[in-house]
Amino acid sequence: MNALPNRRDDEVRRLLDTPHPVVPVDMAARAALRGRRIVCRRRVEHTVLWALFVAAAVTGLVLAALTWPNDPSSVPSDGTWWSP
Template identity: 60%
Template sequence: MMPPDRKEEEVRRVLDTPHPYVPADLAERAAERGRRILRRRRVVHQLLWLLLVAAIVTGVVFAVLEWPDPQPLDTTPPVDTW
């Protein structure tokens, strides 16, 4: 037969002690904290998406403004005047 496991003995000892006092409003405080975390995370994600869209728009505008103008196709070659 195997001797009792030390960890199992520790768990049994902890479970046999009286349970600690839990504040009555603990669930409400935890729920409010969770809502705050979710709201903050949602705002951060929205700001990051806005930053990404602004960067893309800025890149497109910059590319359009800096794009070289195409040369007209119907020009005549320069005439040599020698």
């Protein structure tokens, strides 16, 4: 292998040899609480979006049913798909 000293390796060793910063005691509990809040918020957002999607689909179906031509005289009877 390379016998020459690597400057980056020396810098990493110096960084790892220094004392580590103190971590708050309740950090894991706060992270878990925040994670639960994020999951709950996403679940509520997804539920609301799905409810809006279903409401829009039902509204579209109702509007299509209400505006469907019920009068057979308004449909052209000459066998074409469009009226000339």
